[in-house]
Amino acid sequence: MYLIGIDSGGTHMVAEAYEERKRLVQENSGPGNIALDPAGTQRNIMTVLAQVFNQLPVAQCGGILIGIAGVAMAGGQEEIIAAVHRQYAVPVAVVSDADLALLNGLHGGPGVIAIAGTGSIVLAQKATGDRVRVGGWGWRFGDEGSAYDIVRRAFTMMAAARDDGQVSPIEPVLVAATQTSHYRAAVARSYQLDRGAFAGLARAVADAAQTGNTAAQACVTAAAEALAAQIHQALRRAGLPNASVVALAGSVAAKNDLFFSVLRRQLPDAELRRLQGSNAGGVQYYHFPQ
Amino acid sequence: MYLIGIDSGGTHMVAEAYEERKRLVQENSGPGNIALDPAGTQRNIMTVLAQVFNQLPVAQCGGILIGIAGVAMAGGQEEIIAAVHRQYAVPVAVVSDADLALLNGLHGGPGVIAIAGTGSIVLAQKATGDRVRVGGWGWRFGDEGSAYDIVRRAFTMMAAARDDGQVSPIEPVLVAATQTSHYRAAVARSYQLDRGAFAGLARAVADAAQTGNTAAQACVTAAAEALAAQIHQALRRAGLPNASVVALAGSVAAKNDLFFSVLRRQLPDAELRRLQGSNAGGVQYYHFPQ
Numbered sequence: 001m002y003l004i005g006i007d008s009g010g011t012h013m014v015a016e017a018y019e020e021r022k023r024l025v026q027e028n029s030g031p032g033n034i035a036l037d038p039a040g041t042q043r044n045i046m047t048v049l050a051q052v053f054n055q056l057p058v059a060q061c062g063g064i065l066i067g068i069a070g071v072a073m074a075g076g077q078e079e080i081i082a083a084v085h086r087q088y089a090v091p092v093a094v095v096s097d098a099d100l101a102l103l104n105g106l107h108g109g110p111g112v113i114a115i116a117g118t119g120s121i122v123l124a125q126k127a128t129g130d131r132v133r134v135g136g137w138g139w140r141f142g143d144e145g146s147a148y149d150i151v152r153r154a155f156t157m158m159a160a161a162r163d164d165g166q167v168s169p170i171e172p173v174l175v176a177a178t179q180t181s182h183y184r185a186a187v188a189r190s191y192q193l194d195r196g197a198f199a200g201l202a203r204a205v206a207d208a209a210q211t212g213n214t215a216a217q218a219c220v221t222a223a224a225e226a227l228a229a230q231i232h233q234a235l236r237r238a239g240l241p242n243a244s245v246v247a248l249a250g251s252v253a254a255k256n257d258l259f260f261s262v263l264r265r266q267l268p269d270a271e272l273r274r275l276q277g278s279n280a281g282g283v284q285y286y287h288f289p290q
Numbered sequence: 291m292y293l294i295g296i297d298s299g300g301t302h303m304v305a306e307a308y309e310e311r312k313r314l315v316q317e318n319s320g321p322g323n324i325a326l327d328p329a330g331t332q333r334n335i336m337t338v339l340a341q342v343f344n345q346l347p348v349a350q351c352g353g354i355l356i357g358i359a360g361v362a363m364a365g366g367q368e369e370i371i372a373a374v375h376r377q378y379a380v381p382v383a384v385v386s387d388a389d390l391a392l393l394n395g396l397h398g399g400p401g402v403i404a405i406a407g408t409g410s411i412v413l414a415q416k417a418t419g420d421r422v423r424v425g426g427w428g429w430r431f432g433d434e435g436s437a438y439d440i441v442r443r444a445f446t447m448m449a450a451a452r453d454d455g456q457v458s459p460i461e462p463v464l465v466a467a468t469q470t471s472h473y474r475a476a477v478a479r480s481y482q483l484d485r486g487a488f489a490g491l492a493r494a495v496a497d498a499a500q501t502g503n504t505a506a507q508a509c510v511t512a513a514a515e516a517l518a519a520q521i522h523q524a525l526r527r528a529g530l531p532n533a534s535v536v537a538l539a540g541s542v543a544a545k546n547d548l549f550f551s552v553l554r555r556q557l558p559d560a561e562l563r564r565l566q567g568s569n570a571g572g573v574q575y576y577h578f579p580q
Contacts, residue, residue: 073478134453138481140488141446156431163424163520165527188363191428198430230453237455 001062004052005104005283008032008041008068009097010118010196014278015048017056021284027051034080035070042083049084063091063288067100067279091288098123098136103282105247105275112234112270114227116259117250118199120146122230124238134234139195145227145259147202147252148195153219154205155190158183170205170215177204202252209258217258224259228266242269249275291352294342295394295573298322298331298358299387300408300486304568305338307346311574317341324370325360332373339374353381353578357390357569381578388413388426393572395537395565402524402560404517406549407540408489410436412520414528424524429485435517435549437492437542438485443509444495445480448473460495460505467494492542499548507548514549518556532559539565 002019013032017024029044029051031037045066053061064084071077077094084092102113102123110127114120120143121136139148154170161168162183171183178189178201190198208216231246246267248254253263254274264272292309303322307314319334319341321327335356343351354374361367367384374382392403392413400417404410410433411426429438444460451458452473461473468479468491480488498506521536536557538544543553544564554562 132455135449137445137449137477140480141442141449152431155427159425159427159431163523165422187427190430233453 001060002056003062003283003286004049004064005100005278005280006045006048006064006066007097007100007278007280007282008034008045008066009278010036010069013044013048014280015052016278016280016283017052017061018281018284023281025052025055026280033069034076035074038074038076038079041068041076042080045080046083046087049088053088058088058090061088061090063093063283063286064088065100065103065283065286065288066092066094067097067282068094069097072096072098093286093288095286097279100282101247101249101275101279102131103285104279105249105273105282106245106285108285109245110238110240111245111247112231112238112240113247113249114145114231114253114263115250116145116147116227116248116253118147118196119143120149120227120250120252122227122234124234124240126238126240130238132234132238134230134237139199144230145223145252146250147199149226150202150205150219150223150252151198153222154201154216155187157215157219159187168215169213170208170219173204173208173213173216174201177201206256206258220256220258221262223252224262225266227253228263231263231267231270242267244270245273246270247273247275249279291350292346293352293573293576294339294354295390295568295570296335296338296354296356297387297390297568297570297572298324298335298356299568300326300359303334303338304570305342306568306570306573307342307351308571308574313571315342315345316570323359324366325364328364328366328369331358331366332370335370336373336377339378343378348378348380351378351380353383353573353576354378355390355393355573355576355578356382356384357387357572358384359387362386362388383576383578385576387569390572391537391539391565391569392421393575394569395539395563395572396535396575398575399535400528400530401535401537402521402528402530403537403539404435404521404543404553405540406435406437406513406517406538406543408437408486409433410439410517410540410542412517412524414524414530416528416530420528422524422528424520424527429489434520435513435542436540437489439516440492440495440509440513440542441488443512444491444506445477447505447509449477458505459503460498460509463494463498463503463506464491467491496546496548510546510548511552513542514552515556517543518553521553521557521560532557534560535563536560537563537565539569 322331
């Protein structure tokens with residue numbers, strides 16, 4: 001008996017099959033945020049499942065766990081489950097992509113998962129199995145530590161300097177990243193970008209931080225400190241010790257070294273785990289109803 | 291000789307004709323934000339001008355000053371001036387709606403104008419005539435003291451309480467204002483609202499503050515304090531004394547009594563002027579090239 005995990009995210013989808021902690025196959029498909037594209041998400045899920053079942057026998061599959069971006073807000077689990085059941089007689093469960101990351105990062109045990117990519121959210125799992133959520137309120141009034149947050153801090157820093165008659169070292173970074181020639185044009189351009197493209201400017205801020213731009217470093221550091229504060233809050237509310245497992249997922253939290261070093265400093269006792277790749281492996285820690 | 295001022299704003303447009311501080315006529319037309327609708331803005335300007343010239347002789351008009359929302363970012367002044375000149379041989383100038391408010395609020399003298407409606411901006415006019423700008427960076431990283439800012443603070447307050455396992459008194463206000471039945475649904479709904487509709491929820495926060503909701507009062511107070519800080523900064527950078535004229539325009543700054551009382555307390559020496567109605571009267575303080 002093997003299990004299939006599907007990590008259905010905003011930009012791409014990964015399905016993996018596991019048997020006794022060993023990955024049997026991996027397949028990729030297109031994007032799968034159900035809030036943005038319900039039909040496309042379902043289609044892509046059926047495609048990756050067909051690819052996996054092309055290599056492994058359906059009768060040997062003990063369960064399929066699908067973590068879908070946007071499902072906590074938009075719903076649509078029932079339709080996905082029904083679609084899978086029309087083709088395959090296998091137990092299926094749908095959770096949010098954050099819940100799948102929690103399973104993958106904490107291996108079913110207590111601790112905290114902090115996900116910081118375009119947006120951010122922090123989840124704690126108590127020893128009892130109950131969960132506590134901190135953040136994850138979206139770009140308008142949350143997403144601390146996310147790429148969106150880093151870029152927002154960068155523009156705020158540039159604007160504050162100009163309000164004071166000064167020019168911040170972050171200004172040339174943002175002017176170049178927006179392919180403009182003046183800070184006012186950079187601001188105007190930023191308002192033509194959607195949430196994802198705006199957050200994408202974080203790459204330029206991170207690169208500048210890497211090469212010694214102190215203003216860019218301050219933006220990344222402040223974002224990481226904000227996320228660390230939410231992790232502390234989640235640990236406290238879940239009644240977990242500071243020496244807990246804290247798993248980090250998402251492009252910012254898992255890949256940016258300066259960001260990680262700030263988390264390391266702010267959470268000196270935690271067992272930090274940087275998750276790479278998909279969280280499909282979380283299926284191994286999920287209990288399918290028998 | 292009389293002068294015509296046109297205040298071309300996001301929701302409506304007002305044209306007024308003045309002669310020696312006396313208003314001769316007033317006409318209204320549709321919206322006129324040139325960034326949102328250049329063709330409609332031009333059409334509405336031509337309509338209100340035709341209405342004024344239906345009552346007053348063109349030959350007696352000494353100049354037309356048009357303050358247009360969005361023109362600082364989007365441009366398009368030349369097209370408007372050309373369109374007016376094709377029909378009328380009268381001097382025409384186009385400025386931003388904020389510049390028109392500054393003329394109307396400061397009567398051509400030194401001081402500060404703070405505009406807080408859906409968005410916000412602070413402008414100071416030095417004794418030399420030079421200007422200093424503070425804020426006005428838009429909803430993503432600015433607009434302190436605006437309706438958008440008040441609503442953002444309200445949602446942030448609700449989210450922070452929930453992150454702490456608490457329920458803020460602002461929560462029922464936001465749940466009711468979004469016509470939902472749960473804070474998660476209120477958050478989801480807020481992300482379906484565009485900038486203007488989101489800012490429009492400030493009315494509900496202001497009403498709750500009025501009837502004693504302490505959390506709502508804290509949101510309005512914090513927004514007003516943020517705007518007061520920008521006004522202080524503008525006075526300082528312009529080299530103006532604390533006892534300067536500070537004109538207040540926009541639905542929040544000019545109409546909300548709690549907001550105004552906070553500004554009053556933060557700026558005890560200033561001569562505060564609350565501007566009501568359109569700023570078309572600013573034309574009286576504009577110097578048309580002879």
